[in-house]
Amino acid sequence: METVMSYFMLNPAFYIFAGLAVILAIFMITMPNPVYSAIFLVLTFFCISVIYITLEAEFIAAIQVLVYTGAIMVLFLFVIMLLNLGRDADLVEHSGPMKYISIIVAFAILIQIGLAAKVTVNIGEKGMFPIEKIREIGNTEAIAGLLFSDYLYPFEIASILLLLGMIGAIIISKKRSE
Amino acid sequence: MVPLSHYLIFTAILFTLGVIGVLTRRNAIVVFMSIELMLNSVNLSMVTFARFLNSMDGQIAVFLVMTVAAAEVAVGLALIVAIYRKKETINIDEMHIMQG
Amino acid sequence: MEVIIPDTNMAAIMPQIILTIGACVVLLLSVFAHSTRKYLGYLSALTCIAALANTFMIWDINQTVFAGMITINAYSNAFNMIILISATLITLVTHDAVDDHKVGEFFSIVLISTLGMMIMASSQNLLVIFLGLEILSIGLYVLIGMNRARIHSLEAALKYFLLGAFASGFFLYGISLTYGTTGSFDLVKISRYLQANNMLGDPLMLSALAMLLIGFGFKVALVPFHMWSPDVYQGAPAPITGFIATAPKAAAFAAFARVFVEAFAPLHIDWSTILYWICIITMITGNLLALIQTDIKRMLAFSSIAHAGYIIMAILAGPKLADSNPGLSANSIVFYVMVYSLMNLTAFSIIYIFESREGRNLKVENFAGFGAKYPMLSVGMTIAMLSLAGIPLTGGFIAKLQIFSAAIDAGYVGLTIVAVITALISVYYYLNVLVKMYFSEPEEPLEDVEVSKATSLALMLSSAGIIVLGVLPSLMMKLM
Numbered sequence: 180m181e182t183v184m185s186y187f188m189l190n191p192a193f194y195i196f197a198g199l200a201v202i203l204a205i206f207m208i209t210m211p212n213p214v215y216s217a218i219f220l221v222l223t224f225f226c227i228s229v230i231y232i233t234l235e236a237e238f239i240a241a242i243q244v245l246v247y248t249g250a251i252m253v254l255f256l257f258v259i260m261l262l263n264l265g266r267d268a269d270l271v272e273h274s275g276p277m278k279y280i281s282i283i284v285a286f287a288i289l290i291q292i293g294l295a296a297k298v299t300v301n302i303g304e305k306g307m308f309p310i311e312k313i314r315e316i317g318n319t320e321a322i323a324g325l326l327f328s329d330y331l332y333p334f335e336i337a338s339i340l341l342l343l344g345m346i347g348a349i350i351i352s353k354k355r356s357e
Numbered sequence: 358m359v360p361l362s363h364y365l366i367f368t369a370i371l372f373t374l375g376v377i378g379v380l381t382r383r384n385a386i387v388v389f390m391s392i393e394l395m396l397n398s399v400n401l402s403m404v405t406f407a408r409f410l411n412s413m414d415g416q417i418a419v420f421l422v423m424t425v426a427a428a429e430v431a432v433g434l435a436l437i438v439a440i441y442r443k444k445e446t447i448n449i450d451e452m453h454i455m456q457g
Numbered sequence: 458m459e460v461i462i463p464d465t466n467m468a469a470i471m472p473q474i475i476l477t478i479g480a481c482v483v484l485l486l487s488v489f490a491h492s493t494r495k496y497l498g499y500l501s502a503l504t505c506i507a508a509l510a511n512t513f514m515i516w517d518i519n520q521t522v523f524a525g526m527i528t529i530n531a532y533s534n535a536f537n538m539i540i541l542i543s544a545t546l547i548t549l550v551t552h553d554a555v556d557d558h559k560v561g562e563f564f565s566i567v568l569i570s571t572l573g574m575m576i577m578a579s580s581q582n583l584l585v586i587f588l589g590l591e592i593l594s595i596g597l598y599v600l601i602g603m604n605r606a607r608i609h610s611l612e613a614a615l616k617y618f619l620l621g622a623f624a625s626g627f628f629l630y631g632i633s634l635t636y637g638t639t640g641s642f643d644l645v646k647i648s649r650y651l652q653a654n655n656m657l658g659d660p661l662m663l664s665a666l667a668m669l670l671i672g673f674g675f676k677v678a679l680v681p682f683h684m685w686s687p688d689v690y691q692g693a694p695a696p697i698t699g700f701i702a703t704a705p706k707a708a709a710f711a712a713f714a715r716v717f718v719e720a721f722a723p724l725h726i727d728w729s730t731i732l733y734w735i736c737i738i739t740m741i742t743g744n745l746l747a748l749i750q751t752d753i754k755r756m757l758a759f760s761s762i763a764h765a766g767y768i769i770m771a772i773l774a775g776p777k778l779a780d781s782n783p784g785l786s787a788n789s790i791v792f793y794v795m796v797y798s799l800m801n802l803t804a805f806s807i808i809y810i811f812e813s814r815e816g817r818n819l820k821v822e823n824f825a826g827f828g829a830k831y832p833m834l835s836v837g838m839t840i841a842m843l844s845l846a847g848i849p850l851t852g853g854f855i856a857k858l859q860i861f862s863a864a865i866d867a868g869y870v871g872l873t874i875v876a877v878i879t880a881l882i883s884v885y886y887y888l889n890v891l892v893k894m895y896f897s898e899p900e901e902p903l904e905d906v907e908v909s910k911a912t913s914l915a916l917m918l919s920s921a922g923i924i925v926l927g928v929l930p931s932l933m934m935k936l937m
Contacts, residue, residue, distance in 0.1 A: 189359050193364075194359075197367045200367075200371065201367070201371065204374045204375075205374060207391075207394065216386075216387050216390055223371075223394065224397065227401055231401070234404050234407075236407070236408070236416055236419075239400075239416055239419050242420070243423075246426075246427060247393075250427065251430050254430055254434055255386065255390060258386065258434045258438060261438065262438065262441045264384075281376075281380030282377055282380075282381065284376075286373065288372070288373055289369050289372075291667075292664050293369050295661045302361065302406075302640075303638050303640025303641065304639065304646075304650055305410055306410050306413065307411070307412070308411050308412055308413045309411040318416075321413050322413065324459075324460050325417055327462075328462055329524040330417050330526075331462070331465070331523060331524070332523035333417075333421055334421075336592070337588065339477060343428065343570075343599075345431070346565065346599070347598070348431035348432055349435075349562075350562045350566075351439050351603065352439060379623050385619065392623055395623075396625075396626055398630075399629045399630045399633050402630070402633045402634070403633045403636065405637075406636055410637070412641075414636065414641065414642055417584075418584050418633075421584060421587075421588060422629065425587075425591045429591070429622060432599060433598075433618050436614055436618055439605055439611055440608075440615055443605070449619070452612040
């Protein structure tokens, strides 16, 4: 009990929001109505954003809220509303014995990674950005500096990806004009 | 500082919940949301590693993964809408092109 | 904080730039110049050919540019060549296959996903490999689902999409864990770190390897991650199926081999056991399930699963041959993927020609009497089937021979025996198509079928390629 408390006191925000995120995620995958699922997922994303702040990644925390909850989840909610998926007939889901097998498989993954994380002592080569340096130059500026130098190429590629997403979404969803 | 393993176990739990969601749910939109949950847990693990490795690369990766997720969501939801218009359902058990 | 722009050698990524510009031009022309729509297919083919020519110009430059993101050398260029040849042939075959009002989007997406494949094949960085993978996958989801009139296509697209995104999640987790254990996304740095530190049996590294295997296994359709492939092959329009079956697999194998054979070579003991069994199951399941298929596209889907199993043999052998015969594994993968692409393109293009006439999916028995009625197309189909079966004098034979000899050199004798037995089984279902074509009478009289000049050119080139590679394999070897 002592150790649990001492861990908790290290950074209460992490443990509170991590616990909350797990509970909300469980609600999200069990709610029959997709609207509730979406709302719970939004809340989960908020909790994750707080955890980014405990890791001192302020920029990522901000775009987590902006992009995931602000854009992506709104899109999900739009589609759910558009299709009017809240009707009872849509809520019926049958899943047979596969369900239990898949839960076992998933827990095998969890145990594997969990044990790995627990016993691991190795962590790779240290980089050039200790937290003091990031605090000094600022999180956003550090990301921007790398994005336009070392990561210039993936940055450009990402723009092509967005173009593709745009063309794709339009061509699939637009009603035929002719 | 909270130990690394606590962060990793937390991301593993979220990832597993996402996997369970994908495997057990039949509603295409909820399946898709579970996939988003998986991607988020991966993002969290990247930022965690970045913090513990004194490196910035993980955060850049998250930035790029979010771009990918946005493009993927746009196309995926468009597909779901198109299917719903045709079939009036998005239950993935009703998708049976598949014989044999 | 000062920003230092890295070494940006535009010449090294010129083929990629050409494709990007081509995609934008095609898209804009289809909007603003309606009269050009008929020729956009040819324009895309020309773009691919220009990129191909450029690839040959930078064949041997051996440079790593953009801060280690992209490596251009003979190995990556060989895969780029295969991808571009497939894209050229596909654009020629489909040049008149698309509705007029979607033709611009169709070809620009084909070009952009080709670009994604090239990025995947030439990248040196796990993150960029992931981005390339996503570009090609999203492009393919759209291409499959584009024809909204066919509910089958939409369902296939959704199925491919959900499973693909699911697998991407695993792949990304693998990348993240690799980053955590080694400290970098850069394959060269990862390789250096793994050589300097003994990471064998490190639990986090093992999880990373497993996750990456799931991601790649899904992309190249290894058993047990193959469930998507028969349904998608069957549901997608035939020329797109030809595209899915060839170029993305070339890209995925390029990245697969680069990650596992080059970067993870020090961990060979860790990943080879599991990959060994996956390889055996893939070869057996693919070939046995192909035996019982009636739909020709499903049959070819299972056959391509089996072929993926053969290529895995070369990946398994790679690290073991690193000292004795370093080029053998990479060369045999390149050669196999080249031949594999040509024969599948030929087969799927011909199936597409018949399908568009019949307006439905073809069963193997529907091929009855084709030999007498369509002699030229049947010759193409015959060459493709013989090569898929690995009959001597075709490229398929030499390709299998090389893979098997690499595997035996590396000491995988048991694996090779399984491979040879399954290859013999496969001869049955390939020849079955030929028997139906030449020795069966059609139930109803067959109608004429029209083949455009561009399509027949593409077919002639690809079937000639299969024969040339079978008779003069040294042509291809010289490139490497």
